[in-house]
Amino acid sequence: MNVGALLIIILLVLSILGIPVCFSLGIACIVALVLGDLPTVVLAQNTFVGMDSVALLAIPFFMLAGNLMSGSCSQKLINVADAFFGWLTGSLAVVTVLGSAIFAAISGSGVATVSAIGGILIPSMKKEGYDGGFAAAVASVASILGPIIPPSIFLIVYGNATETSIGALFMGAMVPGIVLAILLAIYATLYAKKKGIKGHPMKPAKEVAKITLDSVWALFMPILVLGGIFLGIFTATEAAAVTCAYTLFVGVFIYKDIKVKNIIDMCTDAGITAATILLLVGFAKGASWVVVTSGLPQAILDGFMSITNSKVIILLLINILLLIVGMIMEANAAIVMLAPVLVPLIEALGMSTIHFGIIMALNLCIGLVTPPVGTCILLGNAIAKESLSNTLKNALPMIAISVIWLMVVTYVPATTDWLPTFINS
Numbered sequence: 001m002n003v004g005a006l007l008i009i010i011l012l013v014l015s016i017l018g019i020p021v022c023f024s025l026g027i028a029c030i031v032a033l034v035l036g037d038l039p040t041v042v043l044a045q046n047t048f049v050g051m052d053s054v055a056l057l058a059i060p061f062f063m064l065a066g067n068l069m070s071g072s073c074s075q076k077l078i079n080v081a082d083a084f085f086g087w088l089t090g091s092l093a094v095v096t097v098l099g100s101a102i103f104a105a106i107s108g109s110g111v112a113t114v115s116a117i118g119g120i121l122i123p124s125m126k127k128e129g130y131d132g133g134f135a136a137a138v139a140s141v142a143s144i145l146g147p148i149i150p151p152s153i154f155l156i157v158y159g160n161a162t163e164t165s166i167g168a169l170f171m172g173a174m175v176p177g178i179v180l181a182i183l184l185a186i187y188a189t190l191y192a193k194k195k196g197i198k199g200h201p202m203k204p205a206k207e208v209a210k211i212t213l214d215s216v217w218a219l220f221m222p223i224l225v226l227g228g229i230f231l232g233i234f235t236a237t238e239a240a241a242v243t244c245a246y247t248l249f250v251g252v253f254i255y256k257d258i259k260v261k262n263i264i265d266m267c268t269d270a271g272i273t274a275a276t277i278l279l280l281v282g283f284a285k286g287a288s289w290v291v292v293t294s295g296l297p298q299a300i301l302d303g304f305m306s307i308t309n310s311k312v313i314i315l316l317l318i319n320i321l322l323l324i325v326g327m328i329m330e331a332n333a334a335i336v337m338l339a340p341v342l343v344p345l346i347e348a349l350g351m352s353t354i355h356f357g358i359i360m361a362l363n364l365c366i367g368l369v370t371p372p373v374g375t376c377i378l379l380g381n382a383i384a385k386e387s388l389s390n391t392l393k394n395a396l397p398m399i400a401i402s403v404i405w406l407m408v409v410t411y412v413p414a415t416t417d418w419l420p421t422f423i424n425s
Contacts (some may be wrong), residue, residue: 003036005020007287008023008337012328018323021330021383022280028286036290042284050285051278054237056161060239060274061262062151066107066116067266068247068258069221072191074116077102078217087202092128093138100142101149101181104358106243108151110368110376113382114143120251122384129197133390138188140380141398142181144365147331149177150226151236154361157281157305158330161288161339164353166236167229170353171418171423176362176409183401217250230423276334284336292340301345311349315410318342322360325368333405334364350352355416362406
């Protein structure tokens with residue numbers, strides 16, 4: 001058997017058995033190296049090379065920023081969204097989507113988004129008469145905007161794995177992320193209208209202005225992050241560090257909801273999560289070497305070409321593969337494992353690595369709300385204290401919307417290419 005394919009099979013088996021994916025990857029790589037009679041020192045060398053990247057420094061910083069803004073900052077963002085859109089039918093569900101989109105533009109994490117926004121709005125939606133399953137579903141599905149709308153930890157990992165410009169990936173992901181947020185908000189409005197759930201009375205302009213002014217420090221965060229990156233003022237890594245410093249300053253001195261004694265716990269939590277991802281990326285570098293050396297990418301390319309020469313069909317098959325992988329594998333592991341395998345194929349099809357990176361991120365984000373992994377939907381369901389079957393039933397239409405939009409992004413390159421071209425022109 002091809003040792004690259006053997007590595008992937010061992011990884012899947014160990015992950016299904018419940019072994020943490022970073023350790024599963026390391027074990028699978030060692031077994032493949034030994035059975036393939038390849039030098040085991042490759043794992044140590046490539047693990048170091050994989051983690052020795054300035055771009056990856058952005059991950060712990062964005063993780064920490066998400067923790068730091070989980071208090072008053074997230075509440076301020078929700079207040080602004082409610083002030084402007086609270087009059088809409090199904091306002092709380094719409095505010096959940098919009099609040100998630102804004103929070104996503106700071107934290108870059110789906111789990112952080114559903115924790116911060118869902119933790120506040122799921123109980124509020126239930127009090128206003130929303131079905132608990134729908135409340136959990138809309139907060140969970142909206143949380144996948146975190147890994148799509150920049151900054152995105154998924155895209156940082158992908159850019160590092162494929163040597164693609166992270167700034168270009170961030171620019172390319174803006175339109176797909178924003179349009180998906182709009183589509184989810186429209187569905188939330190239609191759902192509420194069908195269920196007879198009314199919006200809140202429209203707030204006077206004076207009150208809206210007051211709420212906006214009160215939240216200006218929180219609102220400036222996404223402008224600082226995205227504006228700085230897109231205008232070339234700083235890199236994604238520098239943006240992450242600036243975001244952390246800004247969020248810490250606002251939380252300690254402006255909103256005063258961050259206590260100095262809690263900062264160490266926040267740093268520890270972000271450090272543990274980031275260390276897991278970095279270890280995963282390091283092991284994946286060694287695993288990628290095994291996969292590429294085994295000739296698996298070329299074998300897959302030849303296999304696809306033997307089935308069909310149609311670019312449309314091949315892209316459909318790739319999307320189906322990624323959707324299935326997203327259901328059973330942790331997303332960052334899937335990126336670092338499959339990107340080196342699939343990139344030669346998509347380049348042969350004439351697709352840019354930027355376009356494919358966003359397609360890959362969209363696929364794996366959908367995996368965040370599909371069992372058995374489904375981290376975000378499990379967390380949203382736990383917050384709502386609902387049966388998982390009810391939450392999944394309510395999530396299915398929104399997942400379908402996400403998949404349909406994924407197909408549009410796949411076959412219409414302008415959805416990802418327009419903004420980078422416009423900004424760089």
